[in-house]
Amino acid sequence: MTGIGAGLLLHTETGTGLLMQTGIGVGLILQLGLGALAVVTALLAAPSVRSRAGGILSTLIAVTGFVTGLAAMLGSTGGLVIPIALPMDPLVLAPDRLGGLFMLIVSGVGILVSLYSMSSTRGPDASRTAWVAMPVFLVGMQLVPAATDSVSFLLAWEVMTLGSTVLLLADHASRASVASAGIWYSAMSQLSFFFILAGFAVLAAASGGTSFINLQAIEPGSAAANVAFVLFLLGFGGKAELVPLHVWVPRVLPEAPSHVSAAMSGAMVKIGVYGGLLVCVRLLPDGPAWWGIAIMLVGGASALYGILQASVSSDLKVLLAYSTTENMGLVFLGLGASMLLRGYDATAAADAALVAALLLAVSHAAFKSTLFLGAGAIIHATGERNLDRLGGLGSRMPVTAAAFGIASLGAAAIPVTSGFVAEWMLLQSLIHGGRQDGAVVSVAASVAMPLAVAVIALTAGLALLTFVKAYGIAFLARPRSPEAADSREVPYLMRISLILGALAVLALGLLPGPIAALVATTVSRDPASAVQAVGLGGVSLPGIGAVLDPIMLVVLSALVAIPVLVAIIISARRYPHRTVDLPWGGGGSRARPRMQYTATSYAEPLMRVFDDVLKPSRDVQVTHVAESRYLVERVRVEQTVSDVIEIRLYRPVLNLFQRYGVVVRHVANGSIHRYLSYSFVALLIVLIVVSL
Amino acid sequence: MFENIYPQLIGLCTGSLLLTSALMVWRHSLLASIRLLALQGIALAALVAVIGIAEGEVEVIVVSLLILSVKGIGLPWVLSHQSKAAIKHVQESPRLNPTAALLAVTLLTILSYVVVSRVVGLGNTSTGHAAPIGLAMVLIGFLLLISRRRARSQLIGFLLLDNGIATVTFLTSGGVPILLEFAFSLDVLLVVLILHVFTRRMSTKFGGTAVDQLRELHD
Structure with a gap:
């Protein structure tokens, strides 16, 4: 594993100006150029063509990024060198294989989102500001994985954050909750940025340079590396929605326009994961054991907390937002496990865990962006995102x-979808990772691995419940509100991007072998020994001795299922179905939508089980009939689940700041004389001090 | 002949600069302050002219003419452009009483002498000896800024501060290139014009220009 961009730097020592080295360089220049063109177009275009033009250019940006990322992942080198006047290393954009993979993920989501937004945006979502921010957001996200020095990394990071903040605020005029979400998002993303900046600053101070080659020279066990690791974990963990820095997620993702939530959850969050990989795999590989354990703890806690909150939520987008926290938790769990195992030389299991984490990130990008776009389609058709008021959309849309449905299968990690392959591989590496050649590799690993398996098992079970609820309540049964009953299928461009997303979920699940082998080349030192493709797109882990071949599985189950299905169909023909209205209704037909399960009632048993963790607040109001106390006219139940971490951890800190703000108001009371006096006194003090 | 009276001329000019500054703090009438400012501009121009003649540089003499036209004539004219009658009635009620203000002026002058002698040394030249006057003018200008309530009086404090900076420049380095000086002067003129318009709008909108009543920020 050579230094990132090292060859490029050597090539361009003598060069000046903006250099186009190879195809990758041309791709990066094209992305920047298209981004600028899209911004200008959004500024100048008439409202009637703005969405169309902006969407086409955004799609082009994403396609360029996709091709560039693919080339970089397949091993092309090259990029851009941007010399700067400041006394530090030049800005170099040159994605390596890992960067290429993430550029691919981000721009793949970008393609779906751009196609979708072309016909989904209307009103404030299609404003000039929003369409200026969209390409900025996309280009920023696509350039972060290309950066090979901390300055360009941070620059692209800030561009990405800026674009997403503006996009989030599109609808602020009509809903107050958007403004509050915007404040939370800005504060949390600036906090993340601060931690990352501090982390890079610590490393740069210790190594004497800002480029990643210089930073790689630092000894991972040193004090500077330890401090930087903690700072990076906080910074990138905040972007990757890990507990306890996830508080912005349940506010921001639901309030943003749906295509923006899809881009944030599908793509931007992956940049946080990329940051984690950059630190743990590239900059400071082979760190001490506690790094792996810390990441596993944070990841496990996020996975459990995220899926618990998701399982009891009845707001579709909040549910999807919390489920993102869960998935990112699993990704980091895999990353931590791989670091821990690598520390004990269990290389095969470590590689498998790392590849599993990456596959999970890839598949999460596919299914979560499809789910958010699907939620957007539901909102587009009904104006509702409360599951308790949906239902019956399956036949209408x-x-x-x-x-x-397919994306839900992926999110619930059901076979033949991408989510299943990733979780299967993660479980394999965790189960087999604790032992090597029959001997226990270490006490820490043999304690951590079974615990991690338990966390994944619980998470997978709850995820299944969550997505059965999300799909079943929204799409099956009868409509629970007139809006749901009147819904109609969305325009064709939105349908196309939904279909593309669902196909990606299936492709990743049916052909895991080649994909996993390709992903393994981005991180593994010896990819062939870690993961191999076998059979019809099947995947094999030679170091562990596990094989999975989904297409064979499908063929086998089809061989079993087809005779059974044929038998059922024949018998159904022989004995036609007798329709009886409501056999238990005593002859009456009084089945009303209100008799169905709702999202809240479906999750009620879970709420009971996890009452102590979730601490829901219930409010039951019973209105009696005036004549008799024994007859009830109506019962109104209201239940809210608040974020425990927000109340216990964030509120006290925010209250402290509030009090500080009230005190400081006396010092800065708006009087210009007072401000002038401050500077006058400061000037006098400086003069007196220098003359002493 | 000129060599003999040169130190006295420098002393006269800088002395009148300091005197006008102190008087500006003492007087409360806006009209008087504007007249003192004009006088100070003329003294500053004279100082520059003296330095120019002593060093035999034509450029510096041209600069002195520029200063005379901008600071001696232009700025005071802009400030008193409003009807004289209106200005006559404007009486400042400062936040500092005259005795305390004059005492503060004394202390600030002493401080600037101490600072300049400690930090850069006074040197042997007569201009070097006079250099603390410039710093004192800067500090007195600042004092005017924080002690005056009305926007227009604060403007005078700002101009006094600017004159102080110019004085320091000419006394320590013999002046700046003519182009830079031209740019500075135009800058100050522009600032004053803008603030003047601003003040007018303030008095038409709020019925007064007392800055300390403007506390609340609005979108």
């Missing part, structure tokens, strides 16, 4: 229902 068949394409959306199918895409959302």
